[in-house]
Structure formats: C-alpha cells, structure tokens
Amino acid sequence: MQREVDGAASTEVSQSEVGSIKKRSFARELLETLILTIVIFVGVRAVVQSFRVEGESMYPTLLNNELVLVNKALYWHVDKDSLLARLALGPETGTGDVYLFRAPQRGDVIVFHATNAQPGTDYIKRIIGIPGDTVTIVDGAVWVNGRKLTEPYVHGVTTEAMPFSQNTWKVPAGKFFVLGDNRYHSSDSRSWGYVSLNDIIGKAFFSYWPVSRIGPIPGGLKISGVHLANRGFVSLPVLSELYVRYSD
Numbered sequence: 001m002q003r004e005v006d007g008a009a010s011t012e013v014s015q016s017e018v019g020s021i022k023k024r025s026f027a028r029e030l031l032e033t034l035i036l037t038i039v040i041f042v043g044v045r046a047v048v049q050s051f052r053v054e055g056e057s058m059y060p061t062l063l064n065n066e067l068v069l070v071n072k073a074l075y076w077h078v079d080k081d082s083l084l085a086r087l088a089l090g091p092e093t094g095t096g097d098v099y100l101f102r103a104p105q106r107g108d109v110i111v112f113h114a115t116n117a118q119p120g121t122d123y124i125k126r127i128i129g130i131p132g133d134t135v136t137i138v139d140g141a142v143w144v145n146g147r148k149l150t151e152p153y154v155h156g157v158t159t160e161a162m163p164f165s166q167n168t169w170k171v172p173a174g175k176f177f178v179l180g181d182n183r184y185h186s187s188d189s190r191s192w193g194y195v196s197l198n199d200i201i202g203k204a205f206f207s208y209w210p211v212s213r214i215g216p217i218p219g220g221l222k223i224s225g226v227h228l229a230n231r232g233f234v235s236l237p238v239l240s241e242l243y244v245r246y247s248d
Helices: 002-047 084-085
Strands: 048-054 067-071 075-079 097-098 109-113 121-131 134-138 142-143 147-150 168-170 175-181 200-209 222-225 227-228 243-246
Touching: 048 121, 048 200, 075 084, 109 175, 121 134, 121 142
Parallel strands: 048 243, 121 243
Antiparallel strands: 048 067, 067 200, 075 097, 109 121, 109 200, 121 175, 134 142, 134 168, 142 147, 147 222, 222 227
16 A cells, blocks of 8 residues: 555656656747847847838938838948958958948948938938049039939939039048939938948848838949949848938
C-alpha cells in the first residue's frame, strides 16, 4: 500500500514538474520572439522608413498626405581610411568619406533635415545639382553646367529665381542643390542654400498610399538629351512612420 501511495505521489510530482517546464519553455520562446522582433524592427528601420508628405511643394509628383518609403542605406558613407571603406562600391564624397553604395544623383527625390531652412523639420525635394555643378536659373529654365534641363515632372511650369537673390550657384563638395517640383510654391535651395550630405536621411523611392498612387516615385531628368533615370534600390518592409514637413 505504501508503494502505491508513494507511486501516486511520485506521479503527481512528475506531472507538476512537466507543467513547470512547459511554462518556462513558453516564456523563453516568447522572450526570444520579442527580442527577434525588436532586432528586426531596428534593423529594418535603419534601412527603410515610411514618411508622410505634408504640403504641396512636390506637386504633382507627390501629393499632400501621401505616404512614401525612403531608402536610408543608399547614401551611407564611411571614413575612406576605415576598414569598411574596403567594401565600398561608391565614389569618394569629397569630404574625406566614401559611399558604401552610391552617391546622390541628379533627379533623386530625397528626404533631409532642413537645417538651413527650418531646424527640427524634415523636407522632401529633388536633387538638381551635385558637388561641382554650376546651377543657373534664367528665362524660366534651369541650367546645369551650361546645359538646359528637361524636367518632365514639373509639367511645363517655369522656374524662377527668388526675388533679390542670386541666379547662379556653384555647388561645393559635400553639398547638394535641391528644388521642389512645384516651383511656384516651394521653399528650396533658391532661398536658403544647399543641403549638406550629413543632413540627408535617404532617397524616397516608392509611394504606397493612397492606393491610387502606389508605385515607384516618378522622376529623372535630361541634360542635353541624356536621360538620368531616378532608379530605386532594394528595400525591406516598412515598420515605422515619420512625418515630413516642408514649406509651401
């Protein structure tokens, strides 16, 4: 009889231990899943991020409240003397760094910290001039290095220099000349100067809301008949959102 009692007690303890082990196993799996989710979230956000457009300065390319994806890795740059520089695929920045993938190009639509215009705010504009370029606005048109731009995204709207400002800009190393596509209602390099490479967050490459606007962000420009495509870049799903503000 004692053995039966002892056996029953032993069975009860064994079942209790099994339950405890299952609970610990579940808790561990849950913790591992949460950690993995956080790692993936942080990793993805470091590469691609969602931004909301506010305002009309990029009309008709981008509309007010349109949601776009921004590739934050495309313009990553490191010290040219660092170990990572050996893996770089892009050119040097001209300021002591080298691009890991590629440099910002004319026609790219970028999101950046508007340090010169409105500190604490992010703007979205199109790159017109890259380091070394001479940009001139005259007779309603934009010229780069003495060649007139063909800009299909402005839909025939003329471009004028701001009143009482210069009409020619020589873009220095590490800087970029940007314009909004809605030239009549855009605060851009015409009034507050260049965008620093270090202020660039990334390239806007895909619109995903509203549904009617889903697709690659149109762009590209021509200089004397040579088309400069606004190419995209491999991206990851979006997991976060930030607001982009820019002046009308």
